[in-house]
Amino acid sequence: MRTSIKIKFSIFLAVLLLLTVFILSLLVLRGIKVNQQGQYEVYLDQQAQRANIYFMQTLLAEDNKVPQTFLETKGEEFVEELELISGQLLVLYDRKGTLVSKKVDHMESDSIQKTLKFALSNKTAYLVEKDSLYYLTPLKVANEQVGVVQFYYSLSGEHEFYNRIRQLFISIGAVVFFLSFILAYFYFSFFANGIIRLEKMVARVREGHYDTTILLRRDEIGKLSEGIYAMSGRIKRTIQDMEGEQKKLTLAINKLSLLDQQQKQFIGNVTHEFKTPLTSIKAYIDLLEMYPDDDKLLETAKINIKDETQRLYEMVEKVLQLSAMEKYDFEYNMEKLDVKQAIQGVINSLKGKIDKFKIKLETDLTEAYVEADKDSMTIILVNLMDNAIKYNKTRGNIYVKNYVKDAQAIIEIADTGIGIPKELLHKIYEPFFTVDKNRSRENGGAGLGLSLAKKYAETQGGSIILVSTSSEGTIFRILFPAYRPSGQENN
Ligand code: ADP
Numbered sequence: 431m432r433t434s435i436k437i438k439f440s441i442f443l444a445v446l447l448l449l450t451v452f453i454l455s456l457l458v459l460r461g462i463k464v465n466q467q468g469q470y471e472v473y474l475d476q477q478a479q480r481a482n483i484y485f486m487q488t489l490l491a492e493d494n495k496v497p498q499t500f501l502e503t504k505g506e507e508f509v510e511e512l513e514l515i516s517g518q519l520l521v522l523y524d525r526k527g528t529l530v531s532k533k534v535d536h537m538e539s540d541s542i543q544k545t546l547k548f549a550l551s552n553k554t555a556y557l558v559e560k561d562s563l564y565y566l567t568p569l570k571v572a573n574e575q576v577g578v579v580q581f582y583y584s585l586s587g588e589h590e591f592y593n594r595i596r597q598l599f600i601s602i603g604a605v606v607f608f609l610s611f612i613l614a615y616f617y618f619s620f621f622a623n624g625i626i627r628l629e630k631m632v633a634r635v636r637e638g639h640y641d642t643t644i645l646l647r648r649d650e651i652g653k654l655s656e657g658i659y660a661m662s663g664r665i666k667r668t669i670q671d672m673e674g675e676q677k678k679l680t681l682a683i684n685k686l687s688l689l690d691q692q693q694k695q696f697i698g699n700v701t702h703e704f705k706t707p708l709t710s711i712k713a714y715i716d717l718l719e720m721y722p723d724d725d726k727l728l729e730t731a732k733i734n735i736k737d738e739t740q741r742l743y744e745m746v747e748k749v750l751q752l753s754a755m756e757k758y759d760f761e762y763n764m765e766k767l768d769v770k771q772a773i774q775g776v777i778n779s780l781k782g783k784i785d786k787f788k789i790k791l792e793t794d795l796t797e798a799y800v801e802a803d804k805d806s807m808t809i810i811l812v813n814l815m816d817n818a819i820k821y822n823k824t825r826g827n828i829y830v831k832n833y834v835k836d837a838q839a840i841i842e843i844a845d846t847g848i849g850i851p852k853e854l855l856h857k858i859y860e861p862f863f864t865v866d867k868n869r870s871r872e873n874g875g876a877g878l879g880l881s882l883a884k885k886y887a888e889t890q891g892g893s894i895i896l897v898s899t900s901s902e903g904t905i906f907r908i909l910f911p912a913y914r915p916s917g918q919e920n921n
Contacts, residue, residue, distance in 0.1 A: 436615055436622040444611035451606050455599035462595060466588040470563065474581055477516050478554065478567035481579045484512055485569055497576035498524065505530035512579075521580040522569070525550070530577065542580075549578045561586040624651035631658055640666035699862035700749055703876045707738035707745075741874050748878040751809075752861060755885050762803035762890060766913050769798040769807075769832050769839050776811040777830070780819065784828070787819050794831035798839045799913035806886040807910075810894070811841070813879035814906050818845035820873040821904070839912045846903040855896065859884050 488508055489495055501508075501524050509522045509531040522530040527550050541557055542564060548555040549566035552575045556565040563583040568575045624645055631642045640662040645655040714731040721727055773795060777784075784791055800807075818828045826846040833840055850858060850865060857863045864870040864877040880894075887894050892910040899905070 434622065435625060436618045439618040439622075440611050440614040443614040444607045447610045448603055448607045451599065451603045455596070455603070458599070459592065459596055462592055466592070470583060470585075470588070474556070474563075474565040474567075474583060475554075477518060477581055478565070478579065480516065481512055481520075481567075482570055484515060485576075486571065489571065497571050501530050501577055516581075519582040521582075523550075523578040523580070525575060525577055527578070546578060546580075549580075550575070558585065561589055621651065624649075624655075628654055628658065631655070631662075635662045635665070640669075696753075696861060699877075703745060703862060704742065706871070707742045710738045711735050737874075741876075744874065745876050745878070748876070748882055752878060752882055752885065755882075755889065762806060764801050764803055764890070767800050767802045767804055767807060769800055769841065769910075770795045772804065772807050773811060773830060773832060773841065776808060776815055780812070780815055783816070783819050787822060788825045789819055789822055790825070790827045792827065792829045794829075796833055798832055798834050800839045800892075800910040801913050802890050802892070802910055806890060810883040810886050810892075810908060813883040814843050814894070814908065817875075817879060818843050818847065818904070818906075820875060821845070821869070822847040826903075834912050837912050837914070839910045841908040842897070842905060843908075844903060844905040849899045849901050849904055850896075852899075855899070858896070 485508070488511075489497060489500055492500055492504075494500060494503075501522070505522055505524070509520050513520050520531065523546060524530055527546055539559075541559070545555045545557045545564065545566050549568060552568045552570075554565070554567040556563055558564075561584060563585050565581040565583055566578050567581070569577040569579050624647060627645060628651065635642065635658070642659045642662045643655070644659045645652050647655075711734075714735055717727060718731055773793070777791065777793070815828070815830075822828065822845050828846075829842075829844040831842050854863075854865055858865075859881050860877075861881045862877040863881075864875060870877060884894050887908060887910070890910070892908065895907050895909070897905040897907050
């Protein structure tokens with residue numbers, strides 16, 4: 431389990447403060463000890479001086495002024511008097527260290543004996559044992575040691591005071607520790623919460639969620655959150671860009687594979703459509719080789735070979751035009767084109783075919799102009815007119831009219847033909863598509879006319895639309911932007 435940063439900081443601060451209290455208590459307690467020692471040393475020194483003065487006074491008042499004999503005879507009496515004066519328990523030794531005061535039932539431990547030995551060499555010494563202090567000081571007469579006075583001093587008061595202060599420090603230490611821990615915990619919570627939120631943000635970014643927020647704080651944590659916000663935003667944008675590019679790439683790949691497929695299909699169709707007339711021509715040539723003298727066969731072969739050759743020629747022409755338009759951008763010879771004249775030109779060129787199919791042609795032509803390439807417009811018109819003838823009924827009608835509407839020059843070709851089944855309408859502009867192969871073949875069509883016408887129209891800013899189709903007939907419309915002299919805008 432991870433220890434929270436709040437707890438770590440709080441413990442650290444509490445321990446730091448506890449250490450401070452500990453060092454402070456050491457210094458204070460040491461000071462107290464030194465002070466207490468100084469005080470009782472001064473006090474006992476004064477007691478020692480007093481004892482010496484009193485001994486001198488007592489000795490002077492005596493007849494026998496020999497200190498040794500005095501101690502032997504009146505030593506015990508002197509001790510009692512001195513105890514009364516000083517208020518201390520006393521023990522008196524003579525110069526040899528022999529006990530003078532018999533009354534005291536005091537300890538004669540080794541350590542006391544050692545201290546006594548030291549005191550007998552005219553020096554003051556003391557011994558501390560638990561709460562008791564034994565202060566041994568020389569008794570002197572005219573600077574000559576005559577014995578040793580031992581004071582007993584109780585240290586229980588000092589020790590009690592010292593212990594009380596120590597206990598106080600322990601309590602203070604405990605209070606400081608817990609209080610500082612609690613305060614620090616709340617104080618660090620504020621910082622730690624920011625860090626915890628940052629950590630959560632980073633974890634979310636790691637999981638791919640880039641919607642981060644800025645923490646409204648005026649410290650480094652606030653700045654850090656701004657940094658994370660900016661970084662995650664940038665990552666998000668980069669990923670979005672990458673996804674966009676990937677989508678475009680997928681679309682391009684799909685388009686390419688579709689184009690590839692269309693191209694393969696186109697080549698397949700071309701091969702197939704070319705094969706049929708070629709097979710027919712070859713068959714007639716084979717027959718002619720077999721029956722060279724058959725005049726009737728020769729006549730039929732001539733007509734059929736001519737028709738099939740014509741069909742092949744037209745097909746090659748259209749296929750070349752279509753594939754050239756796929757590959758190259760042509761420079762069209764754009765000019766102000768008289769629509770009425772163009773329609774009349776095409777009608778004239780198809781006159782033979784119209785008569786052959788016994789079609790009644792009606793026109794309603796008005797003066798209109800477009801900006802277009804003349805040859806392209808002719809190809810478009812020829813293909814649509816040709817379809818209106820080919821897929822018409824015998825003695826059917828064709829109605830051609832043109833007009834201008836909404837800045838568009840419109841040509842409408844209506845026929846009373848067989849119409850196109852609704853379910854196949856979406857395919858009529860595909861190359862090589864025919865509703866009825868045989869009918870198309872009979873009339874020299876291979877399904878290229880509409881796709882070629884549409885391409886020509888669109889490359890020049892025009893369009894072809896199928897207005898309606900039924901068993902009653904079909905209406906196609908060609909739309910081109912009407913010609914406007916340079917400087918004028920279409921509305
Ligand atoms: P095709 O060169 O064989 O005529 P198109 O590309 O011009 O081919 O036309 C495609 C198909 O659309 C034709 O095979 C025909 O079935 C149908 N079609 C085109 N125009 C008409 C029309 N006016 N009336 C009936 N069917 C038509």
